[in-house]
Amino acid sequence: MRNLIPILFFLYASSSWAQAIDTTKTIALADVVVTGQFEPQSLKKSVHNVRVITSQDIKNLAANNLGDVLNQYLNITVRPSSSTGRSTVSMFGLDAQYFKILVDNIPLVNEAGFGNNVDLSQINLNDIERIEIIEGSMGVTHGANAVSGILNIITKKSNTHKWAISTTLQEETIGNEYEWFDKGRHIQNLKVAHNISDKWFASIGVNRNDFQGFLNEQKGKNHSENDGQRGYRWLPKEQWNSTALVSFRKGNFQAFYKFEYLDEQVDFFNSVVQSGFSNQLGAYKYGDDIRYFTNRFYHHLNAVGKLFSKVNYNISVSHQLQERLFEEFRYNISARNEMNNNEFKDQSMEVLYSIGNFSNFFNNDKFDLQLGYELVNNYGFSLIEGENNTTKTIRERIDNYDIFAVSEVKLSSTFSLRPGARYSFQSKFDNQYALSLGARQLFKDNLEIRASVGKSFRTPNFEEMFNEMIFSGHFFVGNENLTPEVSNSYEASVKKRFSFGSDVAVSTNLIASFMDIKDRIDMALIGFDETTNNPMYQYININKYNMWNVSTNNQLEYNQWRFNLGASLVGISRLIDDGEFTSDDKYLYSFNLNSSVSYNIEKWNTIASLYYKFTGKTQQFVVGQQGYILSDIESYNWLDASIQKNFFNEKLELTIGARNLFNITDINQTNLNQGGGHSVSSQILLAYGTSYFTKLTYNLNF
Amino acid sequence: MKKGFFILSLSVLSLASCSSDDEGTPYVPPISEAVIEASTGGPNQQNQLYVDLSTSTKTSVARESWDLGFSSGSAFRVAINGSLKMAVKQLNTTNIDEVQTEDASVSVGFSTLASLGYVDNPTGILEGAGAGVGTAIAEISANDADNKVYLVNLGFKAGTTTPNLGAVATDGDPRGWKKIRITRSGDNYVLQYADLGATTHSTVTISKNTAFHFSFFSLVSGQEVAAQPEKNKWDLNFTTFTNYFPYMGADVTYGYADFITTNVKGGTTVYELLTADVAYDTFGLADVIESSFTVSATDQRVIGANWRLGGGPGALPSIRDDRFYIVKDVEGNIYKLRFLSLTNDAGERGFPVFEYEILN
16 A cells, blocks of 8 residues: 555556557556546546546547547537537537536636536647546536536656657648648647656647638638628638646655647638728728637646655646637728738636645545545636627636545445545535445456446536627526536446457446436526517526436457447437427437447558447427427438558558548538527538548657 | 719719709709718617719708608608607597506517507508508598597617627617607697606697608607608618518517618619629610519518628628619619628728619
8 A cells, every 4th residue: 555656657657658569458448547536546446437538549540639539439429610610529418518628637728617618629639648538427526517527638747768759740631622731631749758867757749730621612711702602611720739747756756747838720701791882992892700819828736645654645736727819800802901900808717726635544445535625716707798789898706615525435345335525615606515426346257336426516607697688679698696507417337347268358338327407507588678578588597407328338359359339328308498488308319329440460560440430310309489399410420440550660650541431511400490580500510521631650769 | 993983973962962052943964873871870870861862962860850750641641760669559548638658568579569550561651451551550530539549659769889890789778658649630630749647738730741751740859850851852761670570470570770761652663683683784774674663662671671681690791792773763763773881991880882873
């Protein structure tokens, strides 16, 4: 027990090393996980069901952002936006506000949230060890907004070489659009890692991701007819991502400081071609265009060690700031110049954060206690809609100070119980609490059974609290008196591993889960205006959500083959009451399936892989003229394929492949135009068709 | 080139105004082409702008200056000011001194069905049996006992806030409520009006002035006001407007910004053409199809809001550059006309610009 930390550190270091050398042998069976654990420990011992996405998966997919990876994840769909260029996660029909994304165990900021509502395309996968996902309400260990699940990105913090320099070039087509500079996607990056001494380690990296947008049927920025065909289907975007890490270790003590800077520009070209006239310019055509600038500053200081040679501590302090600015301008299509340029700050979130975990208080193998605190100072800024087509500025400080305790009771060598509780002191809302209980039983013959109950909550966002869209008969407003939504989740799972001889390993699991959310926030009719008799709508805590899910995941490893098959059936019931109509709350079902296969041709240093996912038809209720009606979102298939080959003793690494081989672009949703005065597109933006990529990495280690 | 047209039209305009001082009415040839900046005052659109095409004369009237228009036609009809979102409801009494209370349902908006008959029919045709056809106020009867009291929602003042660039803020504070009763006296109208809680009332006699479509009256100032050019001296009116709008299977009332009506009572007619079918530049008199004007003889909304896309969440309105209009003015001159702009160079709404050219 005393020497636990160095051993764990060795596990940390060796797992990345192992994957770099021999990718096929590190099947997830022996993975070490950290998310929701007291200490890093084996997946088998974890009371939570932790899903792991390995760095090899990321390599095989040549994923350049988190969206590319999560496209293959069973219960997640990635939803891109054609108006802002953001990509967000949707899990069990719940949007990104219910899902929390962490980097090295601490939530990641974005301009409109902390951990939740993250833009997946802004998460660089350059330096990632692995990704851990836990589904379900994780409020005790991860606080607010960990409702549908959490995703923890573990970055690399060590290297076995004295010097490791690596540079990568990646070229991708966007659908069938590609040119050296003006079309397609162009990625370059450079990483340098150095072991300064046996105590000090440092690394720096820079990554450029230049996405030139996807035109599809659109005609670009100089199209001059007002027929809706100006601009892009996917907005051009350029990202620069810089990271720096310094780490120190000595005996039981280790610490790191990590810095990241993200600089992103997204170009929005209005599909509407406006007509202008003035005495100076005569008649001309123009677009009301916007450039979005996003900056993120991320500082994270972490220390792990022992107090009084006994109590383990793990403390993180972080300052994070993300802001989005926008520059509006009139692009004169006739003269090809810009006028009326105006820059505004749109949204920002500044967070001062600290989390600390303390464990190993007792000299007792049967019982361990983890005590923790989490301090969050959020300072948010947002421009939102005000009365009569105006914009108002919201500056709000939302703080919470949480304490939590989790104990792990080993009733026997095979049975563990894990009760936990969190209390959250909230500055803006009523104080919240979260509870959890987990149990894990290990049987003979590699059979594991787990069960857990969790509780969490989601806090309202700025729009829900402060919006004021009031004009010309429209009245849609926020509500400062909203209470957080409360969720409960339940999960039970069975996992079994088989091995046939030394070269066949099989792992299979079956998971059943249930989740409910009460007091869901939605816009609903609250009454009629006394003077105008116009209907008034406001965000209120009104609706209910229930979800159950049965899923299975199976892995087979045979010689140089790796095979994975997963399937999930999800039933979702929503009671939507908009003040006029109430929807049916019957369960609507959808089926998803994913599968991957990879084969390692050892003598050629080559890995070939295929990743497939089927997303079944989903249904939801949308409001129509006489009440809620069913709307179908069609099913689709997603297939990624790649071949990766190493040359010259791992110095050169080449990956070629294709993403989205079923050539999916938009998918249809029915019954969307049933009410209201403005027509809505019945096409959902999903992808930009098959894209072919080639990636070349040069590693120089000495 | 366009600048040239504009200067040309300005000079013709000044010539025209000089000549009006001369004795008699000398023949002034119609404007052959011009670019008109038809400002309604900016994003609050506080003015109604009347344009006479043959002289390219603009007349601007504050929307709030009038409430009721008493028709000078043979029928005794009274219009309300739809640009302010006024609405009226007939009460079951002829006693103007009876105390009345506000009724929120008498208003313009999605929840007010057109068939309730609280607003004037947007075609501009005054005659009709009510319930959304013809004026909201029933024809003034010679028999006083038929002329009921009306509850009047005066709508909204013009807005005063500055909205986001490119948007409009047309509605200001509510203008309050009145009750009115109108009777005949010979060929004149007699208007009784008062605040809802009053037990006394004011009375004013309003005579028909046949040089104009209407005699206008302000319930706020208690005065007759000039609010429209003479009936044969305008063709187009740029204004906010109470229209009918199909919503959830029925027509409801809805306030529009950037609306354009034609002088339907004065004889201006118009039809729309798509550039996909015929080009603006080469369109000539020989291409005019007389029968296409028919619709606009009984509907002032042929240009209406069709000249622009309405925008929506996240999109500002824009000019539909795929169409132009053929206009026959009150004098019978035929023009082709197209819109050049909806905003000024800074992007502010309420500054439409159009160009037109006579067809010979």
